[in-house]
Amino acid sequence: MLAITGAAGFIGSNLLAALEKASAGPIVAFDILDSDAKRNNVAKRRDVTWVEPSQTIAYLAAHQSDIKAVIHLGAETATTATDRDAVFAVNVDLSKALWGWSTDSQTPFIYASSASVYGDGTLGFVDDLYPDTMAKLKPLNIYGESKLAFDLFVAEQVGSAAALPPQWAGLRFFNVFGPNESHKGTQASVVSQMHPVVARGEPYPLFRSHHPDVSDGEQRRDFVFVDDCAAVIQWLLANPNISGLFNIGSGQARTFLDLAKAVHAACGKDFEPSWRDTPESLREHYQYFTEADLTRLRQAGYTESFTSLEEGVTISIKDYLAQPDPFR
Numbered sequence: 001m002l003a004i005t006g007a008a009g010f011i012g013s014n015l016l017a018a019l020e021k022a023s024a025g026p027i028v029a030f031d032i033l034d035s036d037a038k039r040n041n042v043a044k045r046r047d048v049t050w051v052e053p054s055q056t057i058a059y060l061a062a063h064q065s066d067i068k069a070v071i072h073l074g075a076e077t078a079t080t081a082t083d084r085d086a087v088f089a090v091n092v093d094l095s096k097a098l099w100g101w102s103t104d105s106q107t108p109f110i111y112a113s114s115a116s117v118y119g120d121g122t123l124g125f126v127d128d129l130y131p132d133t134m135a136k137l138k139p140l141n142i143y144g145e146s147k148l149a150f151d152l153f154v155a156e157q158v159g160s161a162a163a164l165p166p167q168w169a170g171l172r173f174f175n176v177f178g179p180n181e182s183h184k185g186t187q188a189s190v191v192s193q194m195h196p197v198v199a200r201g202e203p204y205p206l207f208r209s210h211h212p213d214v215s216d217g218e219q220r221r222d223f224v225f226v227d228d229c230a231a232v233i234q235w236l237l238a239n240p241n242i243s244g245l246f247n248i249g250s251g252q253a254r255t256f257l258d259l260a261k262a263v264h265a266a267c268g269k270d271f272e273p274s275w276r277d278t279p280e281s282l283r284e285h286y287q288y289f290t291e292a293d294l295t296r297l298r299q300a301g302y303t304e305s306f307t308s309l310e311e312g313v314t315i316s317i318k319d320y321l322a323q324p325d326p327f328r
Contacts, residue, residue, distance in 0.1 A: 249292025
């Protein structure tokens with residue numbers, strides 16, 4: 001039995017679908033189905049036992065011999081969160097508890113980190129495991145700080161004589177997009193937020209650049225299709241000898257103009273750019289460039305190609321967002 005936290009969320013629900021398609025067997029899923037959107041994310045799934053997140057450690061302890069791996073995707077993901085203690089309680093304290101359980105029970109442990117740990121990107125995007133290198137990173141929000149804090153904890157455990165899970169992997173996800181994002185509201189990807197506006201034939205203004213060296217719309221991000229994230233997790237499950245901290249992105253930075261053109265093309269609409277000022281509250285923390293360095297992932301043996309931005313956007317819109325039932 002696989003144990004998955006955050007299983008009704010964006011990446012979690014897509015992973016459930018991928019595992020079901022691969023006949024991966026029974027799953028225990030930890031999440032709160034507290035909205036229609038999250039319930040719809042997983043309404044088609046079968047052979048899943050749902051457990052309240054507050055019961056996670058107790059359930060794992062009671063079913064220790066049945067758990068084949070823990071995939072920890074549950075988190076407080078709002079990049080605008082201001083309650084540091086609340087964010088760290090979920091993203092650091094619970095993660096440490098699951099790491100400890102996985103170590104004691106000798107169960108593989110895969111967890112979601114985030115590219116937000118890289119801050120403004122001036123120090124690069126290399127998934128370095130050394131604590132001294134990691135400590136120099138400066139995330140731009142509390143969410144990123146919490147993800148870096150747990151990565152540092154893992155690095156310290158690995159670098160010491162401490163016991164470890166038999167397999168461990170931290171996944172620094174970049175700008176993930178795809179189906180099953182509606183529950184995220186304003187935290188959903190630009191693809192999901194742009195689609196309904198463009199489909200109605202209305203303009204969707206992009207953020208102007210407030211950087212002297214970057215033109216409007218030329219802000220670049222590493223957009224990665226959610227199916228590729230699920231594929232990496234499945235690869236790790238199939239290769240329990242592989243551990244490490246890995247960037248998960250396409251490896252290619254693309255502009256928001258590229259993204260907008262892809263959305264318009266998938267909707268069958270002509271594209272004419274329009275602009276809006278980036279809100280003052282976001283400018284200090286705005287990233288103008290992200291791009292995953294995939295060297296370590298490739299060196300570990302992952303050879304699959306990543307979905308292009310255009311293909312991922314087309315699948316997301318035509319197969320899901322534009323359908324009467326947009327849920328996977």
